[in-house]
Amino acid sequence: QLQLQESGPGLVKPSETLSLTCNVSGGSISSGSYYWGWVRQPPGKGLEWIGSLYHDGATYHNPSLTSRISISVDTSKNQFSLILRSATAADTAVYYCGRHRGDYGDGLDYWGQGTRVTVSS
Amino acid sequence: QSVLTQPPSVSAAPGQKVTISCSGSSSNIGNNDVSWYQQVPGTAPKLLIYDNTKRPSGIPDRFSGSQSGTSATLGITGLQTGDEAYYYCGTWDTSLTAVVFGGGTRLTVL
Numbered sequence: 001q002l003q004l005q006e007s008g009p010g011l012v013k014p015s016e017t018l019s020l021t022c023n024v025s026g027g028s029i030s031s032g033s034y035y036w037g038w039v040r041q042p043p044g045k046g047l048e049w050i051g052s053l054y055h056d057g058a059t060y061h062n063p064s065l066t067s068r069i070s071i072s073v074d075t076s077k078n079q080f081s082l083i084l085r086s087a088t089a090a091d092t093a094v095y096y097c098g099r100h101r102g103d104y105g106d107g108l109d110y111w112g113q114g115t116r117v118t119v120s121s
Numbered sequence: 122q123s124v125l126t127q128p129p130s131v132s133a134a135p136g137q138k139v140t141i142s143c144s145g146s147s148s149n150i151g152n153n154d155v156s157w158y159q160q161v162p163g164t165a166p167k168l169l170i171y172d173n174t175k176r177p178s179g180i181p182d183r184f185s186g187s188q189s190g191t192s193a194t195l196g197i198t199g200l201q202t203g204d205e206a207y208y209y210c211g212t213w214d215t216s217l218t219a220v221v222f223g224g225g226t227r228l229t230v231l
Contacts, residue, residue: 064219104220105213105220107158107171114165
């Protein structure tokens, strides 16, 4: 059974960099034609797509965040990562990693449990 | 303001049927497949429907999806108290080049 687990600091200071990792187990991130993605959910609000990537390194970013984010993959560790620069309070959210059923526009069928990140001094 | 429009809330009695609408445009629902997710507060979203109408393994056939033009609909029959959750639609937006979600609909089973 495929499992995803997010990890990273729960507290980030304003203007600093938020860095999260999604560890994939129960399957190889390089197998099949799947995209892998990041989605966040601010407190009491809906879902927001951050970006997605393929195991060859191809990435797609939310245009509203693209200037501040980097998404990368480490196939040797079977994990992928998110970096969000110049964090503000508006970036406070639960961050989820997930697997798309196929292409980056397809639904996400596997999700991590989510990790709560607070941006505050 | 979400790109996809959903009603904030719907409600129905146990055993009844409910539908949740998701309205978009030609750049998203009109030309791309829709997915539906169920999210119980405090947990990760769960994929209910993909490619407009298909159910992943393990999702009961009480859940169904349809799409017509620039709108999509999630239907739930035989409502159970365990169906109380938030429901989100999502799809690709060709103009925005982004995955977009609806604002979510809270389902209450009275």
